[in-house]
Structure formats: C-alpha cells, structure tokens
Amino acid sequence: GQQLNQSPQSMFIQEGEDVSMNCTSSSIFNTWLWYKQDPGEGPVLLIALYKAGELTSNGRLTAQFGITRKDSFLNISASIPSDVGIYFCAGPPDTGNQFYFGTGTSLTVIP
Amino acid sequence: KAGVTQTPRYLIKTRGQQVTLSCSPISGHRSVSWYQQTPGQGLQFLFEYFSETQRNKGNFPGRFSGRQFSNSRSEMNVSTLELGDSALYLCASSSRPGMRQPQHFGDGTRLSIL
Numbered sequence: 001g002q003q004l005n006q007s008p009q010s011m012f013i014q015e016g017e018d019v020s021m022n023c024t025s026s027s028i029f030n031t032w033l034w035y036k037q038d039p040g041e042g043p044v045l046l047i048a049l050y051k052a053g054e055l056t057s058n059g060r061l062t063a064q065f066g067i068t069r070k071d072s073f074l075n076i077s078a079s080i081p082s083d084v085g086i087y088f089c090a091g092p093p094d095t096g097n098q099f100y101f102g103t104g105t106s107l108t109v110i111p
Numbered sequence: 112k113a114g115v116t117q118t119p120r121y122l123i124k125t126r127g128q129q130v131t132l133s134c135s136p137i138s139g140h141r142s143v144s145w146y147q148q149t150p151g152q153g154l155q156f157l158f159e160y161f162s163e164t165q166r167n168k169g170n171f172p173g174r175f176s177g178r179q180f181s182n183s184r185s186e187m188n189v190s191t192l193e194l195g196d197s198a199l200y201l202c203a204s205s206s207r208p209g210m211r212q213p214q215h216f217g218d219g220t221r222l223s224i225l
Binding site for chain 1: 115144146153155156159167168169201203210211213214216217218219
C-alpha cells in the first residue's frame with residue numbers, strides 16, 4: 001500500500017531554533033494535513049493544504065504543498081518546549097478512497 | 112464545544128474474545144473515521160462512516176467492523192481477537208464526509224490483548 005515517508009525520523013534541537021521536516025509519497029496527493037500528537041493523546045490538526053504550491057501558516061508553523069504534489073513540508077520557527085511531540089503528515093492520494101498517515105517525526109526541544 | 116469522546120480509555124481482553132469500542136463525535140459532525148495505531152505499523156485507516164453508511168474502508172480483515180447510529184455516534188467491533196490487535200484505536204470526526212476533510216481526533220482506546 002501507499003507509504004508516506006517522513007524525515008527526519010527524530011530531531012533534537014535547542015529551544016529557539018527553527019525546525020524543518022518533510023513528507024514524501026510515491027503517489028500524487030490532493031490534500032496534505034499536518035498533525036501533532038502528544039503522548040497519551042490523539043493527533044491534533046495543525047495545518048491543512050489543498051492546492052499544489054499552497055503555503056499556509058498557523059502561528060510559528062508554516063507548511064507547504066509541494067509542486068509535484070508528492071511531498072509536503074512543515075517548518076516551525078523559534079521552537080519552544082511545548083513543541084515537543086510527534087508530527088505526522090497525512091492525506092488521501094488523488095485516486096482511491098484511502099487515507100494515509102506518515103511515519104512521523106519525533107521532535108525533542110532542549111531548554 | 113466538547114471534543115471527540117472515546118470509551119473506554121483502556122481495555123484488556125484475551126485472544127479469541129471480541130470487543131466493542133465507542134466514539135461520540137463533536138456535536139454537529141456526521142462523519143466518523145477509525146484508525147489503528149501501533150509502534151510497528153503506525154497509524155492506519157480502518158473505515159469511515161457518514162449518515163450511518165460506511166463510505167470508505169482500509170485494508171483490514173473482516174474481523175474489524177463498525178457501525179454508525181442516527182445520532183452519529185459510532186462503534187467499532189473486533190471479533191476473534193489476536194495478539195496483534197493490541198493497539199491504540201483512534202476515532203476522528205469531521206463535519207463533512209470524504210478523505211479531504213480535516214479530522215478531529217479523540218484520545219483513543221488502548222486495547223491490550225493477553
């Protein structure tokens with residue numbers, strides 16, 4: 001089945017640093033959603049993207065829908081301790097009626 | 112607005128038993144989706160219900176089934192439990208059906224199979 005690969009798998013950064021992560025697929029996607037999951041909780045939606053090339057911000061978070069429609073990027077500026085968690089990309093491929101989550105990027109922010 | 116509520120939060124069963132998990136969506140949301148989360152396989156889509164009808168289905172065996180009631184609440188049933196069914200089961204709701212809709216997740220039911 002479809003696999004969404006996220007990189008890096010994990011990140012350890014200093015508080016205040018910027019963070020970049022990406023998500024790639026083997027198929028074209030028509031929507032990219034970015035979620036954050038804290039331990040013991042369900043994923044929380046951060047940003048939704050619907051068009052190739054679209055760039056959307058939510059506070060310190062910015063995400064982009066890749067031009068090829070096979071990738072997406074998430075940036076976090078000036079990281080803070082509460083940014084700690086696992087970040088997932090997700091979405092439906094252009095064909096079919098499935099929904100896929102990425103492999104996740106674990107973020108640790110060192111105060 | 113109350114969020115997505117899943118019950119129970121934790122459940123322990125033995126192999127061969129069956130289990131039913133419950134999900135109450137956000138008020139006004141009529142679409143409910145279910146996911147399985149395991150360390151090995153990550154988050155995998157099980158199925159989506161809208162207006163009491165299953166609209167989309169993932170690649171899980173027939174032991175996994177679900178239903179949705181007229182008040183949009185949904186239940187998921189797993190029969191003949193296997194050790195590999197141990198997982199966090201997440202429910203998500205959205206206001207409209209379809210895989211493009213942003214979904215709001217509950218905190219899940221942690222199912223352990225002994």
